[in-house]
Amino acid sequence: MTVTAAPETLAQDALSTLMREGSRAEHTSAESSTFMSELLEGRSSVEAYTVFLRQLAxxxxxxxxxxRDLAGDAVAAAVVDEALMRADAIDADLRVLAGDSWRDLPVGPAATAYAERIAATRDDAVLYLAHHYTRYLGDLSGGQAIGRILQREYGLVEGGVSFYDFPEIPKPKLFKDGYRANLDALPFDSATKQRVVDEVKVAFALNEALFAEMSA
Ligand code: HEM
Incomplete structure (x- = not known):
C-alpha cells in the first residue's frame, strides 16, 4: 500500500512551520548567492551596495x-505592523550613500518585476503574507548580522545601515515568535496554506533574480 500524506496532515501543520520548511532550500540558495557572498565577505563595494539598496527601496x-492599503484586512492585519516599516530607514541610508536625489538612480528589471508581483497581491492578502514574511522575517534574522558586517567591512560608521536597525523592536526573537503565532492563528485550510508556501518560494526566487542582476 502506498502511504501518502493526507491533506489533513498539512492542514494541521502550523503555517509558519510550513513557510520555513517549504523555503529552506531557497533560503540556502539565496544565502550562498554570489552577490550576498561577495557583499558579506567584503569583496563588494559601497557603490554596489548603494545600487542594491536603491532596488530594495x-x-x-x-x-x-x-x-497600509490592506491594514484593515483581517488576513493582512495579522502581520502588518508600523514597527517594521523600512521606507524611512532606506531613505535615510540612501541620502547618506547617494545624496538627496537617490531616487534618480535606475531601478532594474528584477526589482521592477518584484515590486509588480507585490503590488498584485493588493487583491489577494493571502499572497501578501508570503512577501511580508520573506522580507521582514529575513531582516529580523540574518539581516541583523548583515547590518553589522556591512558596517565593519565597508566602514559605514557615519550612517548608511539604519535599514537593519528596528528601534521599535528591541527583541527580534520575541517579535518573531509573536509574528509566527499570528500567522498560525489564521484559520486557513491546507490549500490556502499551500498557496502561501508557494508564494514564499516565488518571493525567494525574486530575491535571487535581484541578486543575479546585481552581480551581472
Ligand atoms: C547571507 C545572507 C543570509 C543570512 C546569513 C541569513 C541568515 C539567517 C538566519 C541565521 C536565520 C535564522 C534566524 C532564526 O532562527 O530566527 C534566517 C532566517 C530567515 N531568513 Fe535569512 N539569511 C540570509 C539571507 C536571506 C535572504 C536573502 C532572505 C530572503 C529575502 C532571507 C529570509 C529569511 C527568512 C524569511 C527567515 C525566517 C525563517 C523562519 O524562521 O521562518 N534570508 N536567516
Missing part, C-alpha cells in the same frame, strides 16, 4: 504601500 515601497 522599490521593493519596500510596494510592500509598505500595499501593507
Amino acid at each position: 522599490s521593493v519596500y515601497d510596494a510592500l509598505e504601500t500595499v501593507g
